[in-house]
Every structure is written in C-alpha cells, then in structure tokens.
Amino acid sequence: MGQINEFELIKRYLAPLQCRQIPLSVGDDAAILPCDSATYVCTDTLVSGIHFLPHWPVEHVAYKAVAVNVSDLMAMGAKAQTIQLALTLPDAQPDRLAALHQGLKAACETFGVCLSGGDTTRGAIMVLTVTALGTAASGRPWRRSGVRPGDLLAVTGTLGDAALGLAMLMGQAPEDDACMLALQRPQLPLDAWRYLTKLDVHAAIDISDGLVQDAGHLAAQSGVSIVIELERLPLSSPVQQWCAHHGNWDPPLFGGEDYQLLVAMPPELARQAQTDGQVRIIGRVERGQGVSVLHQGRVFPLSGTQGFQHF
C-alpha cells in the first residue's frame, strides 16, 4: 500500500478520536476547552531511539505517549480530559498509522480522554509529544512540596518491572511478557488513584525517573528526609527473583518508567489504604533532608545508576 496525504491521515486515523463535546478542535486553528477554575496541563515526549526503538509495536508506543501524560496529571490529583497530540513521522504507511490509531484509541478509552487537537509533521524519526489537559479530582492539588515529617510513604502497584522489561528486551534477562508490557504499555494504577483522590494525600509523584530519584524530588521540594525500607518494596515475582539472584536492587530502586504513584500521607490513612489493598507502605518521613534506604534496619549503600538523565 502506498502512502497517504496529511489531510487523509488526520481524517482517517485521528479525527475519530476527536472530542465530541468540544466546540472546535481538529480542523480549526485551536480548540476551545470549557473550564471551571483551573486547567491542569503537562507535556511529555517519546522519541524514537531514546524512549522506544523503531521495531517496537507502534500501538504500544502510542498508548504509552498518552499514558505517561495521564500519569503526570494523576500525580497532581487531577483527571486528564483531553490531549493535544504532536506527531512526527518519517512516513505515512497505512499499517503503521492503523496501529498508531489503535494504541491512541485504547488509551483514550482506558483513561477517558479525547483528542482536542495537535499537529502532524514529517521528520527523520518518529516523535510523539502529548500535552494532557485536565481538571482537579482530589480536594486540593498534590504538590511535591507537601510532604510533612511524620507522614508515611506509600506506593501503588509493583516496582522495577519496567526496568527489568528493558533488560529483557536487551537480552540481559529471561523474557517475561508482563515485565515487557510494563515497559512498553504501562498500566496506570487507576483504581488506587481513584481511591486516593478521596483522601488527604499530602504529596504525590509518579515514579518515572526511578524510586530513589523521584523520592529525592519529594524530599528536596518538601525539605524533609525520606527513609525507605528495602524489604517493604512491592515486587513482582520476576523482579524479586532477579534481585535475589543478582544480589542487587537496582530495578526497583533506580529503574525508571514504572508509572506507579508515590504518595505521602498521614500514617492512619496510609495504613487504612494498605489494609484496603490500594497501596503498600514503603517508608516514612522525618525532619532532615535527602533519601536513605534501609535494609534490615541498616543503611543500604546507594550505588546504582541514580535514575535516568537525558544529557
């Protein structure tokens, strides 16, 4: 099959994802989004060769481009409503576009968002930039600066799966579908997030750079010390096995892209949320600064890769 032109591309693969309740969007110069008092907005980019490889399933890549943005809004206690999609593609092959459409469609349905607009451009490599716009879902915004001494630190889901998935894709670990999917098509903790929006969460962040680095962001912006207990980390069995076998906890401590929520909240709420099966308590907050990890009560030396940096 040949390539198609830009207008056809938009009409066939993007317009069906367009928001119906929005006055204007695809086809006009800008969309008009109704809002009450505040719009939450965030932007994340996935670049071929950096965040994904050219041979990865395009459907997963498209899904993930939406998911990582929805995750950022969730980490603020906000619900994504619409997305702007900037799509740079080296070509316009219908089969790739159909896969892209499928991934976007699945994400839109899963997260309850629709396409309010964007841009489609040609370029040497595939780049997807999504800007998600949403509204408050929690009583107040979950700021990184809201952690208080005495809070407990809790996390949704399991940690390190995406990092182990990456090791698998690089041939460094035996393959496990769940871990590879955790990397390529992250499942966001929607149920736990919905549960948490009803509580007095003091601060939150989504774990995208790795637990230690992201906990470090919370500690730095709140001016507190965060203590994580290694044996409390929720691990899937492949990650548990890998850590035991290698005697190293890099995937759950430093592996990026888990897209689980790290939240700080009053102890009684954290314990209740854990009892309700929504989160796992992994540490506590004290006066001071920085992040430390304890293993069987002793300081665990942090010698990992210290999270992902682009430059």
Next chain:
Amino acid sequence: MGQINEFELIKRYLAPLQCRQIPLSVGDDAAILPCDSATYVCTDTLVSGIHFLPHWPVEHVAYKAVAVNVSDLMAMGAKAQTIQLALTLPDAQPDRLAALHQGLKAACETFGVCLSGGDTTRGAIMVLTVTALGTAASGRPWRRSGVRPGDLLAVTGTLGDAALGLAMLMGQAPEDDACMLALQRPQLPLDAWRYLTKLDVHAAIDISDGLVQDAGHLAAQSGVSIVIELERLPLSSPVQQWCAHHGNWDPPLFGGEDYQLLVAMPPELARQAQTDGQVRIIGRVERGQGVSVLHQGRVFPLSGTQGFQHF
C-alpha cells in the same frame, strides 16, 4: 565547552521563562492554570530538516516555534497566555542552548506569554513542539465556519514574503533580509489583531499553508464561494518585483508561512479597517463553493503548488 545535564539545562535556560503567577509549573508533574470559562489550546511542531535547516539560527527557530502557535490562537480571536514546550535536542551545547533561550525569551516578551511547563528530551534531530494556551480576546470565537455571503475578505500585512525568503535561502532569488526574516522569524500582526478583536469579525484563519489553500479552508467549512482579486493583494516590493519578473503569483497565492490573518467581515467594517490602515480588502464572499482568483476581472488559472502538504 562541554555539555550540561538535563536539570542544569532546565534551570539555566528554561526556568527563567517560567510563569511567576502560576501556582506550579517547572519542577512539578503538571502546571495549574487559572481559567474563567474556556481555555483555547493549539499545538504546532517545527522539525529540523522539514520546517528549518540545521544551520538556521537557533534563536529564530525557537522564536518561530512560539510565534506560529500564538498566531493560531490569534486566528481564533484568542490571546495566548502560557506555552508548554517539548524540546528534543541532539546534544546540549551551551551556545545553542543560549541562543534557544534568547529566541524563546524574545517571543515570550513580544507576545506576553510565559512557560508553564514541558519536556526536554534527547533525539537524533531537533524538534520543537509548542502547545499554547490562552483566553478569549474577541467577543466570540472566530470560527472557520463563520464566513457569510456578502462578507468582504481582508488580510493583514503583506503576502508571499516568507515564500520568497525560502527561495532566497535556496539560492533561487537575490537575497533580501526582510523576506528571509519573514520566513525564519515571522512578525505577527499584533496591532491589526488587537484592532480586529474589537470588531464583529465573522471568521478568521492564519495564512500558514498559503492564501489559496487557507481561503479554501474557510470556503469549505463555511459553505461559501470566495473570490480573490489578484491586483488587490498587498505585496512587499521584493515580492512585487519577483512576480512581475517571473509573470507568476505563486509566492503570494500559494506560499505558506506568512502568518498573516485572513478575515471575513461585514463590508462596512472591512472598509473602515482598511481606511484605518489595519487590513487590505482582497476579495468578497458569494453563495457557492470553492476559491477563485480574478485578474483584471478574468478568472486567473490556479496552477501553483496548491499549498504545503507534509505527506
């Protein structure tokens, strides 16, 4: 000079452009933008090798990435307030980053916008995606579907300068600084736009794909026929000379990236706006469909490149 890391890049070159009046932005997972009733949003991408060449001044590229988005909101009758910037860079050379900062800063100051957030990623080529968010400035949105038979069609500024600038950069025309700047660092018609926001403009579009193609969007979405009179087109003297010399009107008719406003409005308002020196009347609207161009009262055959298409 060596490269710098991602956090340093953000701190040094992007954080100074951050909105001060916004509760959260750079550093948190999302920004919270106050809003009244509606947020206008648009997204445009500039890709190296497609929209600009690697040797073009980075300062101009950065300026243009903001300008083209501000232009989209202006074409809706809306004023940009903040921008989200997704920056993909092949490296983090301080001199290029300083130029990038200068271009963004100049655009932020000129257009009265600030940076509400974004993402910085590495990639094989430079890609800038800006999402602009703004609020209504005109009495009602200027929709593409609002053109009515009997309206006059008017345009701000001059047409074809950017297209001629591109020809100059490709060595196909003698160089003229103003035309090359029109392409690389478009000056938006801020004064005329401000004047127009106080009037009953029926529809507007910014001329990014070329006059004929963009007039075609208005005609198609409004279900009307648009008649443009060639001799009325406002042309700078380099464009006038080029057209006379080559006996062809492709730059003003089909050249993209002028970022002037094409507006449809009641005749008496259009004539007043022309008298006030804010716009030039270039045509009229009739019942029917499509765009036709007249030259000395006769149909002018449209055989140009028919506007820019990506695929």
